[in-house]
Amino acid sequence: MTPANSEPTGSNWSEAAIDKWRTIEALDLTPVAQTLRAEFRQRQAKPALSGEELERQVARLEHDYRQYLFLRWKYPSITLGPNFSIDAAWRAHIANTPIYREHSEKVFHQYFDRRPEEDLSNISFAEYYYRANKLRNLSQQEFRESLEERFPWMAADLKIAGNE
Numbered sequence: 001m002t003p004a005n006s007e008p009t010g011s012n013w014s015e016a017a018i019d020k021w022r023t024i025e026a027l028d029l030t031p032v033a034q035t036l037r038a039e040f041r042q043r044q045a046k047p048a049l050s051g052e053e054l055e056r057q058v059a060r061l062e063h064d065y066r067q068y069l070f071l072r073w074k075y076p077s078i079t080l081g082p083n084f085s086i087d088a089a090w091r092a093h094i095a096n097t098p099i100y101r102e103h104s105e106k107v108f109h110q111y112f113d114r115r116p117e118e119d120l121s122n123i124s125f126a127e128y129y130y131r132a133n134k135l136r137n138l139s140q141q142e143f144r145e146s147l148e149e150r151f152p153w154m155a156a157d158l159k160i161a162g163n164e
Helices: 015-026 029-042 051-073 083-097 097-108 126-141 151-160
Strands: none
Touching: 015 051, 015 097, 015 126, 029 083, 029 151, 051 097, 051 126, 083 151
16 A cells, blocks of 8 residues: 555656665565554554554555655665654564565665664653654655654644654
């Protein structure tokens, strides 16, 4: 499930970027989605999400994780830690080591290490919001999507942190 407005625009992406996005879109993240479904079901509050809503959330998260991989490829020198949702997808991906290794090679041409400074349990809330704002800005720049429209809670969180 890829939102139409996240496809390459052609005008601001190089051929290499378009090729890389297509490579990332072609990754089979079925095992990641299965793990995320199981985690969602385990952590759901009552009343539980409908099957349709659960699938919509998993598909959206899978797509956001693909965008995160693209941004990490395109901006390797930026410390672009994930938000909590993307972190869950990344951990689910890493948990399936053979597939993660294969995908890392396809996208980054090497194993894509998870560095200690990217662990959300090791950073302050201020640092988290700083990174969330950076992620939001790069996502808007590259994919022309408004994360605030998709995730109203993020807009409120960023307002509280003073990172508008």
